[in-house]
Amino acid sequence: MNKLTLILMLPFLGFLINGLIGSRLPKAAVSVIACGMPALCFALTWSLFSGIYVSQVPVVEELFTWVAYPGFKVEAALYFDQISAMMCLVVTGVGTLIHIYSVGYMSHDKSFARYFAYLNLFLFFMLLLVLGKNLVMLFAGWEGVGIASYLLIGFWFQDSEKTSAGLKAFIVNRVGDTGFILAAFVIFFFAKTLDFQEINTFFANGQTSVAMMNLIGILLLIGACGKSAQIPLHVWLPDAMAGPTPVSALIHAATMVTAGVYLLSRLNGVFLHAPGAMTVVAYGGALTALLGATMGLTQYNLKKVLAYSTMSQIGLMFLACGVGAFNAALFHLFTHAFFKACLFLGAGAIIHALHGEEDMRNMGALGKKLPITLVTFLIASLALSGVPPFAGFFSKDEILWSAYSGVNGSLGLWLVASISSFLTAFYMFRAIIMTFFGESRVPARLEKGIHEGPASMSGVLILLAFCSATVGFLGLPGPLREMAGVTAPFYDFLAPVIGHVQVVGAGGHQVEGAGHQLETLFMGISIVVAFAGIALAWLFFSLRKQWADQVKGRAGYAYDLVSQGYFFDALYYLVVRFVDWVSESVLARRVEVGLDAGVLTAPNNSVNYASRLFSSLQGGSLQGYVLYVFIGLALVLLWGVLHV
Amino acid sequence: MDKYQFLITLAGVIFSLGLLGVAVRRNLLVVMMCLEIMLNAVVLSFVTSASRSNTVAGASMTFFIYVAASCEIALAMAIVVLLVKRHATLDLDAHQDLKG
Numbered sequence: 001m002n003k004l005t006l007i008l009m010l011p012f013l014g015f016l017i018n019g020l021i022g023s024r025l026p027k028a029a030v031s032v033i034a035c036g037m038p039a040l041c042f043a044l045t046w047s048l049f050s051g052i053y054v055s056q057v058p059v060v061e062e063l064f065t066w067v068a069y070p071g072f073k074v075e076a077a078l079y080f081d082q083i084s085a086m087m088c089l090v091v092t093g094v095g096t097l098i099h100i101y102s103v104g105y106m107s108h109d110k111s112f113a114r115y116f117a118y119l120n121l122f123l124f125f126m127l128l129l130v131l132g133k134n135l136v137m138l139f140a141g142w143e144g145v146g147i148a149s150y151l152l153i154g155f156w157f158q159d160s161e162k163t164s165a166g167l168k169a170f171i172v173n174r175v176g177d178t179g180f181i182l183a184a185f186v187i188f189f190f191a192k193t194l195d196f197q198e199i200n201t202f203f204a205n206g207q208t209s210v211a212m213m214n215l216i217g218i219l220l221l222i223g224a225c226g227k228s229a230q231i232p233l234h235v236w237l238p239d240a241m242a243g244p245t246p247v248s249a250l251i252h253a254a255t256m257v258t259a260g261v262y263l264l265s266r267l268n269g270v271f272l273h274a275p276g277a278m279t280v281v282a283y284g285g286a287l288t289a290l291l292g293a294t295m296g297l298t299q300y301n302l303k304k305v306l307a308y309s310t311m312s313q314i315g316l317m318f319l320a321c322g323v324g325a326f327n328a329a330l331f332h333l334f335t336h337a338f339f340k341a342c343l344f345l346g347a348g349a350i351i352h353a354l355h356g357e358e359d360m361r362n363m364g365a366l367g368k369k370l371p372i373t374l375v376t377f378l379i380a381s382l383a384l385s386g387v388p389p390f391a392g393f394f395s396k397d398e399i400l401w402s403a404y405s406g407v408n409g410s411l412g413l414w415l416v417a418s419i420s421s422f423l424t425a426f427y428m429f430r431a432i433i434m435t436f437f438g439e440s441r442v443p444a445r446l447e448k449g450i451h452e453g454p455a456s457m458s459g460v461l462i463l464l465a466f467c468s469a470t471v472g473f474l475g476l477p478g479p480l481r482e483m484a485g486v487t488a489p490f491y492d493f494l495a496p497v498i499g500h501v502q503v504v505g506a507g508g509h510q511v512e513g514a515g516h517q518l519e520t521l522f523m524g525i526s527i528v529v530a531f532a533g534i535a536l537a538w539l540f541f542s543l544r545k546q547w548a549d550q551v552k553g554r555a556g557y558a559y560d561l562v563s564q565g566y567f568f569d570a571l572y573y574l575v576v577r578f579v580d581w582v583s584e585s586v587l588a589r590r591v592e593v594g595l596d597a598g599v600l601t602a603p604n605n606s607v608n609y610a611s612r613l614f615s616s617l618q619g620g621s622l623q624g625y626v627l628y629v630f631i632g633l634a635l636v637l638l639w640g641v642l643h644v
Numbered sequence: 645m646d647k648y649q650f651l652i653t654l655a656g657v658i659f660s661l662g663l664l665g666v667a668v669r670r671n672l673l674v675v676m677m678c679l680e681i682m683l684n685a686v687v688l689s690f691v692t693s694a695s696r697s698n699t700v701a702g703a704s705m706t707f708f709i710y711v712a713a714s715c716e717i718a719l720a721m722a723i724v725v726l727l728v729k730r731h732a733t734l735d736l737d738a739h740q741d742l743k744g
Contacts, residue, residue: 069700 003044004061004078007088008127010037010044014120022113034116035099038123042092049085056496058082060133067136074194079133082497086330087130087262090337091255095123097460098250101345104457105246105352115155115244122148126255130262135184135194138263142180142227145256146173152251153243162242169236176226176233183219186212187270200269208273216270217277220263221284228260229311230318231288235568237311241303245348248303253310253344254337261314261333264321268498272324275408282322282408286416288315291566293423297430298563301358302347305431309384310340312420319417320399323406326498327491328398331475334490335391338471339383342464346377349457350435353450354442360434362443367436369450372458374436376465381432383468385425386530391472396421397526398477401519414522418529425533433541477523479516651692659685672724672734676717683713 014037022030048059058081067074080088099119106115125144132138146169154166188194190212191202203213224230229237240252251257264271264281271278292312299305313336320329351358353370367374383390386397400421404414442450452458475490540548552559561567617628645653658681665678687706694702724734731738 067703069694069703070698072700 002061003048004059004080004131005063007041007044007048007092008078008124008131010041011120011123011127013037015117015124018113018120019117022117025113027107027112030113030116031103034120035096035103037120038092038096038099041123041127042089042096045085045088045092048080049089052080052082052085053493056082058084071192074134074136076137077133078131078137079196080131082494083262083265083330084130086334086494088127090334091123091126091130094254094337094341094464095126095250097463098246098254098341098345100456101249101348101460102244102246104454105348106244107454111155115152118148118151118155119247119250122152122251122256126259129259133195133197135187135196135199138266139180139184142259143177145251145259146170146177146227149240149251149256152247153240155243155247159242165236165239165242169240172233172236173226176223179219179222179226181223183216183223186216186219190216196266199267203270203273206273210273210275213270213274214276217274218280220267220270221277221281224260224263224318225284226260227263228257228314228318230260230284230315231291232568234288234292234311235565235572238304238307238565241301241307245303245344245351248307249341249344249348252307253340257310257314258317258333258337261317261321261329264318265326265330265498268321268326271321278322278324279408280322282319282403282413285315285318285320285322286403286413286420288312289319289420290315290416290423293420293427294562295565296427297423298559299427300360302350302360302363302431302435303344303358305360305427306340306343306347309343309424309428312424313340313384316396316399316417316420319413320402320406323402323409323413325399325402325406327494328395328402330494330498331490332392332395332399334474335383335395335468335471338464339380339390339392339468342376342380342461342468343384345457345461345464346373346380349373349453349461352453352457354446355449357443357446360431362441363435364438364442365436365440366442366450370436370452372452372461376461377436378432379465380468381428383472385428385533386421386526387425387534388527389469389472391468391470393527393530394472394475394477394480397523398475400526401477401522404522405519418526421526422529422533425530426537429534429537430541433537437542477519479520479523482516648692648696652689655685655689655692657685658682658688670736672727672736672739675736676720676724679720680713680717683709 014033017033018025018030022033025033052059058079060080061078063076063078065073066076099116102115102119106112109115122145125141125148127141129138129141129145132141150166150170153169154163157163184194187199190208191199193199193202222233226233237252237257241248243252271281289312292308292310292315296305296308296312299308313332317329317332317336320326320332349370350363350366350373353366353373354363357363379390383392386393388394400414400417403409403417404411440447475488476484476486481488540551564570617624662678662680662682662685665681666675669675669678687709690702690705690709694700694705727739728734
């Protein structure tokens with residue numbers, strides 16, 4: 001068995017072992033199996049990655065022929081190119097760290113083995129998703145991560161609120177999946193293939209009309225929106241925080257929710273020829289980035305702040321895809337995986353220390369008691385807010401610049417992205433101040449037990465914080481590259497698969513040097529924006545607390561609108577109520593009554609009537625029988641007369 | 645034994661397992677699952693025949709079966725919920741109201 005197949009099969013093996021006999025194994029054995037499999041995967045991925053880094057030749061592995069009929073063939077094949085390599089490194093690398101963290105976090109849980117079985121199952125499907133060579137393989141992984149996500153959100157299934165959060169995630173994703181399947185049908189209708197490379201080369205020829213390309217693009221976007229929690233299909237993500245916190249870190253921040261970005265980048269050949277769909281991707285992403293950031297402002301649940309932040313950041317990635325900067329989107333995906341995982345795990349350490357308390361109004365002054373958590377959380381927040389030289393700054397800045405200079409780029413897109421960056425810095429530092437600083441609002445019964453998690457938890461936090469601080473240097477923006485005289489290994493590595501789309505927008509006609517000057521100016525603005533957000537948060541929540549309340553009071557309805565998540569849930573509730581009304585008041589009370597009368601009761605009545613009629617023939621009256629005999633005789637005679 | 649014989653035998657075995665489950669298990673949900681297992685065995689036999697004759701009809705039948713099955717399971721689950729509401733148990737023995 002070669003390396004690529006092994007990468008896929010090891011987590012599945014871990015799932016089988018822990019799922020079937022894990023409850024009988026000691027916890028140590030379960031942990032070793034559960035953490036060992038992803039660690040081995042990471043080692044294998046690394047060795048394959050170093051191979052492809054030098055040779056730049058993708059690795060292909062055909063497992064078996066899945067479907068073969070005249071005119072339709074699907075190979076169960078794995079494909080390890082630059083995009084897959086990057087995704088695989090993130091999935092297995094961050095995945096391994098989160099598995100290790102989970103050993104400490106879940107140590108007191110009864111269903112220890114079940115948890116790790118699900119987590120390994122998730123890893124298997126996620127790797128299937130990023131390694132699949134065609135849409136069918138990707139779709140198998142796509143649905144699989146949905147199942148794993150459902151199982152893990154509802155992991156504590158005795159709590160009906162958590163199971164319904166799992167159901168919500170699953171059902172909302174169905175809407176997106178419908179778009180995905182329809183897109184696959186339309187793609188097959190034109191290209192007669194589902195293989196990614198063949199799809200991209202087919203559509204590069206430009207034989208298909210632009211309208212059809214836009215249709216495919218929009219359908220794919222609907223699929224990506226469902227999985228990546230983009231407006232209007234984002235409603236499941238905040239509720240998904242019901243799952244254990246490491247799950248939120250792995251599935252709902254670092255890996256699964258970025259699958260939509262992966263899909264768009266993988267099929268960039270389709271999108272580059274669908275200008276209409278690209279515009280929708282860009283503006284939809286910008287809208288999600290802005291609305292997600294504003295929704296994060298008013299949340300009191302620490303995990304929900306992070307959930308809305310994830311949604312907003314993925315919106316930025318979509319925006320980057322929409323302006324043709326697929327490599328910037330992937331770079332942000334890469335850095336985001338580290339700092340957002342670090343933030344979620346830091347939140348997990350706080351929740352662990354407070355025995356399940358998630359409300360920031362019951363926190364405060366935790367910094368002294370949880371110093372490691374404070375420092376790592378702070379570093380990751382700085383990265384998320386876009387403060388140089390942390391990782392988020394470089395990736396976000398590339399996106400901001402592309403929003404202006406890219407294919408559909410405009411000053412408006414840049415402005416929206418900048419505002420959402422400002423809000424991001426603001427709500428992250430609001431969360432930090434409410435959690436770690438100020439006076440303690442922790443209930444007295446929890447006060448005594450506050451302590452840092454075990455070494456497995458703090459170690460992972462430190463590693464992720466280190467990555468959040470440093471990985472940005474893998475992809476410095478253009479002007480900084482020139483200034484420092486270095487290359488950007490990240491972009492160079494991806495270049496053979498997705499280069500930076502040539503600029504045709506606003507900045508396109510300028511000479512290179514002037515473009516760089518403008519880019520440097522934009523970079524300066526984004527630094528100022530980040531610090532302004534942090535300073536404003538400091539002012540509102542530390543120095544002049546009454547101001548925050550005043551603003552909240554002034555905002556009135558606007559505050560309600562934002563804190564209720566723009567009433568998306570209420571909107572969907574209306575839709576569900578409408579369907580419910582149709583089925584109850586129209587179908588059940590009217591149509592079904594008629595159907596019952598026509599289809600069930602009427603035949604029943606006529607059979608009853610007929611049987612009464614015929615049974616009266618055998619009433620037992622002798623004279624009646626004599627009469628029948630004579631009638632019969634008369635009929636026979638009549639027949640004889642007529643036919644002889 | 646060539647692969648088609650193997651697959652048909654496998655389908656038969658899976659079908660029998662499902663039938664056995666329907667016959668002996670008392671939990672309503674497990675009985676439903678066993679029904680689905682039987683259905684999948686049938687689908688496997690369809691696909692095997694289709695693959696053997698190298699035609700698409702049997703394979704496309706799969707999709708019709710699954711669409712019908714998902715409708716069926718939606719209805720069946722609604723019925724299960726109603727039954728459970730009535731007797732507050734999943735045990736089949738409790739649901740014998742139709743006994744003459």
